[in-house]
Amino acid sequence: MNEDILKGKFKQLSGRIKAKWGELTDDDLKLLEGKRDVLVGKLQEKYGLTKEKAEQQIKEMEDA
Template structure:
């Protein structure tokens, strides 16, 4: 996972993240600022997953929704 890419394109990706993890609030997603470790922590807490499960889920999601440079 590349936190720099996620952080740089995060505003474009928030809608897709909200669709994937609807229990996370817009404020939580905004505060994550594209830091995938923070996103994994939120998912772990909200959905009761292990840290490893949350990290793997975020990695798969990011790989599927990787922002394309303009």
């Protein structure tokens, strides 16, 4: 999913993102708005995920 599509769906996804990854703050979400690579980095930082695992979990959420 490219950055433009993610930006368009971000409002829909933000609730699911907070539900799944509760350690992400509102400030984190503002920083990530539409930036998949930043979301991947935040998941790695806060949850100790590998880049591949973070990307896989984001894809699963997008496909849900």
